[in-house]
Amino acid sequence: MIDFDFEFLLVTGTLVAGIIWLIDHLLFAKERQQSATSKTLHDPILVEYAKSFFPVLLAVMVLRSFLYEPFRIPSGSMMPTLLVGDFILVNKYDYGLRLPVLQTKITPGNKPKRGDVAVFRYPKNESLDYIKRIIGLPGDHISYYNRRISVNGKPLETKFLEDYQGLGESSELLINQGCDNVKAKCKVFNEQTGEVSYTMMNNPDARYGDDGELFVPPGHYFVMGDNRDHSNDSRYWGFVPEENLVGKAVIVWMHWDWRSGGTGLDVSRVGTRISN
Numbered sequence: 639m640i641d642f643d644f645e646f647l648l649v650t651g652t653l654v655a656g657i658i659w660l661i662d663h664l665l666f667a668k669e670r671q672q673s674a675t676s677k678t679l680h681d682p683i684l685v686e687y688a689k690s691f692f693p694v695l696l697a698v699m700v701l702r703s704f705l706y707e708p709f710r711i712p713s714g715s716m717m718p719t720l721l722v723g724d725f726i727l728v729n730k731y732d733y734g735l736r737l738p739v740l741q742t743k744i745t746p747g748n749k750p751k752r753g754d755v756a757v758f759r760y761p762k763n764e765s766l767d768y769i770k771r772i773i774g775l776p777g778d779h780i781s782y783y784n785r786r787i788s789v790n791g792k793p794l795e796t797k798f799l800e801d802y803q804g805l806g807e808s809s810e811l812l813i814n815q816g817c818d819n820v821k822a823k824c825k826v827f828n829e830q831t832g833e834v835s836y837t838m839m840n841n842p843d844a845r846y847g848d849d850g851e852l853f854v855p856p857g858h859y860f861v862m863g864d865n866r867d868h869s870n871d872s873r874y875w876g877f878v879p880e881e882n883l884v885g886k887a888v889i890v891w892m893h894w895d896w897r898s899g900g901t902g903l904d905v906s907r908v909g910t911r912i913s914n
Contacts, residue, residue, distance in 0.1 A: 643765060648702065649738050652695040658688035703738040704730055707885065709757060709767065715863035715870065716769060717817055718802060718826055718837050719755065720887075723895030724907060726769075728757045728885040741881065750775070750859060752789070753834025755887040755912050758861075758878050769887060770871050770878075771838075773831065774860030781851035782873065785840050785866065787829075795830040802826050802839055817841050817865060838864040848873045859883075887912045 662685045671679060681689065702708075711724040720726065730736075733756075734747025750756060750772050760766040773787060774780040781788045786796065802817050802824040817824035817839055826839045844867035854860045858877035863869025872878070893907040 645703070645738050648695065648699050652692065652699050655688040655692035655695055658684060659692055662688070699738065702730075704735055706730060706888075708891070709769070709887075711769070714817065714868060715865050716755070716771070717865040717868075718839055719771075719864045719912065720769070720890070721893065721895065721907070723893050723904075724890045724910075725892040725894070726887050726912065727889050727891055729888050730885040732886045733883050743881070750883065750886070751834065752831040753836060756859075756861065756878075757884040757887060759882040759884060761878060761882060762875055764882065767884060770861035770863050770869070771836070772859050773862050774854040774872075776854055776856045776858060776880075778854045778860065779851065780854060780860050783849045783851075787862075789831065797828045799826045799828055799837065817868060836864065838866055841865075841867040844868065 662681070667681075670681075680686075706727045707730055709726050709728055711720045711722060711726065714722055731745070732748055733750060734743050735745040736743050752772055752775060754772045755769065756772050757767055757769045760768045774789060779790050781791075787794045823843055824839045824841045826837055829836060829838050850873075852860075854877060857880045859880070860872045861878055862871045862873065889912060890907050890910040893904040895902060895904070
């Protein structure tokens with residue numbers, strides 16, 4: 639989750655630097671050059687900064703808004719697929735390009751698929767970015783009983799893989815992540831929806847009481863975390879509108895778990911693919 643509007647600051651900074659550079663070029667640079675008494679001409683400090691930062695800010699804005707945006711995973715709701723401390727890249731063009739800040743869609747893009755790991759603006763507070771797996775598409779009938787998902791009356795194929803090996807004894811990890819502790823008895827499964835196969839896990843010791851079924855309305859998506867018993871997702875706050883989608887998570891480019899009892903730097907996760 640991210641609660642700091644870096645995108646707005648980036649766009650504002652790029653515009654301000656560009657406007658300063660343009661105004662100086664059109665109105666002041668020529669006069670300053672003609673009145674210079676030496677061959678060495680120094681721009682005002684504000685103009686010099688604008689010239690230096692504008693190309694960098696513009697390149698970062700284009701890369702971040704239209705190609706790939708980096709995110710850090712701060713919670714364990716997507717374990718075992720994504721761990722606390724994973725730094726990921728999110729494909730910004732697959733679901734269609736949007737103008738930064740305004741979020742106006744300018745290209746159609748591809749439709750999200752079941753099994754995609756998507757980043758989206760949290761519907762209850764759009765200043766926050768969430769990441770979950772798409773389980774239900776518009777019009778789908780979703781049922782969830784006894785920790786088993788069915789889509790349109792067909793249970794998702796699930797196969798037990800192993801007991802999850804927690805990372806440590808830290809009470810902080812136990813409270814915040816549930817399964818991220820050696821004392822937890824979480825079970826890892828392979829789950830398949832259509833052609834997409836991924837891992838998820840349950841915690842048999844967790845309080846359980848979110849059975850039910852529903853229909854996904856048009857233009858919305860039903861999402862869940864892979865850490866099923868420790869995820870704040872569509873089971874609790876509803877659906878994700880299509881216009882809230884930010885992009886599809888594609889790869890882990892770094893892992894650094896800074897918490898007490900965490901794993902620190904783990905280069906083995908670099909290059910881990912997320913979405914098929």
